[in-house]
Amino acid sequence: MTPAQLQVALAALLSDLLGEYTTGEQRIPRGPAIRVGEPPSDYRATGLEVRIGGHPDMTNTPLYGTESNLAETLLVRLVQHGNPSNLTRATRRVVRAYSDASVTRIDGSEQLGILDQVVIHIPS
């Protein structure tokens, strides 16, 4: 599964939960807030944003002799901009669809300016 394929799958899975990107002071809509990689610097997200890593993480585990197991995982970051939060609902849907995914929560911090977000590693 490529990052682009995962984007298509997640866009369908989370279609009713996704926020949107806008640009400029007039907040011109730029589509649902889901993309591979970082959005352009002038894009602003509202609601739930989904960022998919552009390249899989690779972990090589030696086995017996010269054999090894190369595991690839794709990273998906769900970021909540504002209220109400769709983070939990979105996380549950993704994990139900990809049962071997692992989830890590990063609590938001007003003081540090960090948004509530969840990182999901999906074996590809």
Place this chain on the structure above:
Amino acid sequence: MPDFEVHFNTVQLLGAAQAAFKDANMLLGIELQKSITKNRWSWPNEPSPRDIIDKGQLRDSYSPTPMPPDMYEHSWGTEYAMAVHEGAVFKDGHSMPSRPWVSATLREYDFAGAYSKLAKLELAKVKDPP
């Protein structure tokens, strides 16, 4: 002398295994902290690669806690430890890359091998009971 008893030296053998476990975790803790202080993490601006030290709060918040008989906890108490490890998106839209110092160290450090060597040394100290 037809009858005799053989006793399994449980307390001493377990003690040796637990001492080795504690020492192996202390060595792991050193590797974990080295991972924070080494210039190995790519960063969008120069200098890159760099370490994960700004004011040293993350590094200094490391708390190794032996929890006998069979657990050892490694933790970092700063509010932003998870955000540094996994990366984070901020309110103004900018993001910080992940610097997964724990995952990387656990992948690279042969804990089982270190434990095995330490356990062998500890077990060699176990003497016959008087």
